[in-house]
Amino acid sequence: MLKLLEGPQTLGRGKIFWSCFLAVLAGALIYPLFADSYDVGNFAYFLIWIFMALGLCLMWGYGGMLSFGQTFFFGIAGYGYGVLAINMGGGTTTIAALALSVVIAMIAAGILGYFMIWGGISGIFFGIVTLSATLVLAFFLGQTAGPEWHIGPARLNGFNGMKGMDPLTVGNFDIEGSALYYVMIALIVIVYIALRMLVNSSIGNVIVATRENPQRAEMLGYDVRKYQLLTFVIGSGLAGLSGALYTSWGQFITPSSIGLPAAAMPIVWVAFSGRNDLTATLVGSFLLLFGFQTITVYSQQAALVLMGVLLLATVMLAPQGFVLGIGKLVVDWWTKRRRRNEAPALADTARLQSDET
Amino acid sequence: MALVDVKGVSKRFGGLTAVSDVDLTVNAGEVHCLIGPNGAGKSTLFKLIVGLYPPTTGSIFFDSIDITAERPYARVQRGMSIKMQAPSVFKELPVRQNIQIALQERILGAECRAEEERLLALLNLADDSGKLAGALSHGQQQWLEIGMALALQPQLLLLDEPTAGMSPEETFKTGELIKSFNAEGMTVLVVEHDMAFVRQVAQRVTVLHLGKIFARGSLEAILEDEKVAEIYLGKTHAH
Numbered sequence: 001m002l003k004l005l006e007g008p009q010t011l012g013r014g015k016i017f018w019s020c021f022l023a024v025l026a027g028a029l030i031y032p033l034f035a036d037s038y039d040v041g042n043f044a045y046f047l048i049w050i051f052m053a054l055g056l057c058l059m060w061g062y063g064g065m066l067s068f069g070q071t072f073f074f075g076i077a078g079y080g081y082g083v084l085a086i087n088m089g090g091g092t093t094t095i096a097a098l099a100l101s102v103v104i105a106m107i108a109a110g111i112l113g114y115f116m117i118w119g120g121i122s123g124i125f126f127g128i129v130t131l132s133a134t135l136v137l138a139f140f141l142g143q144t145a146g147p148e149w150h151i152g153p154a155r156l157n158g159f160n161g162m163k164g165m166d167p168l169t170v171g172n173f174d175i176e177g178s179a180l181y182y183v184m185i186a187l188i189v190i191v192y193i194a195l196r197m198l199v200n201s202s203i204g205n206v207i208v209a210t211r212e213n214p215q216r217a218e219m220l221g222y223d224v225r226k227y228q229l230l231t232f233v234i235g236s237g238l239a240g241l242s243g244a245l246y247t248s249w250g251q252f253i254t255p256s257s258i259g260l261p262a263a264a265m266p267i268v269w270v271a272f273s274g275r276n277d278l279t280a281t282l283v284g285s286f287l288l289l290f291g292f293q294t295i296t297v298y299s300q301q302a303a304l305v306l307m308g309v310l311l312l313a314t315v316m317l318a319p320q321g322f323v324l325g326i327g328k329l330v331v332d333w334w335t336k337r338r339r340r341n342e343a344p345a346l347a348d349t350a351r352l353q354s355d356e357t
Numbered sequence: 358m359a360l361v362d363v364k365g366v367s368k369r370f371g372g373l374t375a376v377s378d379v380d381l382t383v384n385a386g387e388v389h390c391l392i393g394p395n396g397a398g399k400s401t402l403f404k405l406i407v408g409l410y411p412p413t414t415g416s417i418f419f420d421s422i423d424i425t426a427e428r429p430y431a432r433v434q435r436g437m438s439i440k441m442q443a444p445s446v447f448k449e450l451p452v453r454q455n456i457q458i459a460l461q462e463r464i465l466g467a468e469c470r471a472e473e474e475r476l477l478a479l480l481n482l483a484d485d486s487g488k489l490a491g492a493l494s495h496g497q498q499q500w501l502e503i504g505m506a507l508a509l510q511p512q513l514l515l516l517d518e519p520t521a522g523m524s525p526e527e528t529f530k531t532g533e534l535i536k537s538f539n540a541e542g543m544t545v546l547v548v549e550h551d552m553a554f555v556r557q558v559a560q561r562v563t564v565l566h567l568g569k570i571f572a573r574g575s576l577e578a579i580l581e582d583e584k585v586a587e588i589y590l591g592k593t594h595a596h
Binding site: 008202205206208209212213215216217218219220221222223224 | 407409428429430431433434438439441445446447448449450451454457458459461462465505509
């Protein structure tokens with residue numbers, strides 16, 4: 001099983017890579033000991049979105065399906081968590097609400113994905129249909145301001161958003177602040193490792209084969225539609241996980257977290273980072289979220305313009321993504337350096353051997 | 358015994374009839390060549406057999422089972438394998454991974470790796486196994502695709518112009534490879550223009566012309582048919 005951590009579908013292998021991984025993880029684990037609780041809460045907020053980015057990376061980068069619908073499933077699970085947490089009475093049941101809301105998002109992905117994939121929708125039309133679904137959901141939730149729009153005691157509240165749900169809770173302990181941060185770190189490590197193993201497995205082989213040439217993949221005996229649906233459900237489920245965690249973190253959710261500007265963000269993160277690699281997406285999305293949040297403090301408009309500029313720059317200068325491009329440059333430089341160092345050593349050995357004879 | 362039985366199959370694209378009321382039987386264990394001039398409907402018939410196109414009318418049987426409504430992957434699972442006319446490989450993936458994807462449904466682990474090595478050596482691609490498939494020459498991509506088709510160990514191997522872009526030596530080697538697999542019991546259906554290659558491998562030949570079966574039989578009999586020479590070889594008679 002551990003062999004699947006490395007493979008042709010993922011950059012980064014060997015002791016150096018995993019040492020860096022452990023060093024970053026150790027740094028992340030001790031960070032709350034040195035930072036104030038506000039910054040830790042902010043970091044937890046950035047990490048919420050990573051799942052959505054990794055899900056899109058899986059669908060778009062590995063599966064070749066550009067989904068504009070990550071916030072659709074984010075919204076379904078986000079509102080789902082709110083409705084379930086309020087109706088189930090809060091407390092420890094919020095854990096079940098979290099799990100169930102992700103399952104609901106995955107079921108929705110299964111239904112939407114089935115009609116799209118079995119209907120033969122692909123390429124740009126896949127993006128158009130998923131974006132349409134997103135906009136319809138955002139529009140629908142925006143007109144639910146009246147008191148008649150409620151599920152049990154949970155009111156949807158239109159553009160003002162749904163509120164009043166408990167955060168994730170175990171017994172009497174609310175998972176907030178540093179505790180939420182550690183939950184995020186644990187979930188990200190689990191999801192990242194699981195996705196690496198998935199894409200390097202035989203299933204991952206078929207997923208990338210389907211991206212490259214679906215007809216050839218089918219002519220090798222694979223029902224590519226099932227693999228595409230699996231990819232779509234997992235990727236969308238991860239967006240759902242982001243949504244449920246977001247609602248739990250802020251104890252509110254509004255339709256604006258589903259609409260067009262929000263829907264465009266995951267595309268920018270993943271395109272900028274490098275859609276073909278999970279590690280690049282993980283690192284790049286975090287850096288962008290951190291930068292976006294920092295700039296937003298001064299000007300939200302400037303942050304949005306910067307995102308647009310970054311997307312254009314990616315398309316023009318680094319279509320495979322900036323972080324992935326930089327990562328490949330570092331790997332190439334390191335490999336060449338090692339070869340240069342090994343060449344004189346080999347020459348010395350050869351000289352010694354010839355001297356001996 | 359018929360492995361493939363095409364019964365009264367037609368395929369129309371709008372006003373164009375690419376294949377018209379074709380009956381074709383491919384017997385188990387034979388190498389059967391489909392020949393005909395450009396536009397005769399050979400590749401369309403291939404795609405009908407493998408399920409890439411649904412027929413407008415008619416039925417297709419494989420091993421006596423009606424597969425007319427089955428999708429291509431289901432037909433492949435029954436024992437078909439195809440090499441398309443234009444090289445159809447996973448261009449952005451390494452050569453070895455292309456072979457691995459073809460093998461992994463059948464075998465895994467050490468057995469899969471051993472079979473990978475065997476196929477790569479057989480296809481003269483061992484030295485290029487780390488290259489992206491798209492970086493191979495046209496002829497090498499043809500070889501790779503043949504290797505992927507063979508990796509499935511099919512009952513029926515369909516080869517659409519397998520030697521296009523190959524040198525005479527490579528063409529001859531491909532012919533010998535096909536004969537060796539046929540000797541092990543594999544049925545092969547080939548579309549080919551190269552008559553030397555057809556002569557090398559064919560046990561039975563069917564000539565298609567304007568979407569219809571024009572002639573069938575042994576290659577010698579076909580070549581002696583003056584009408585075939587007229588439509589296929591462009592031979593003209595002095596009147």
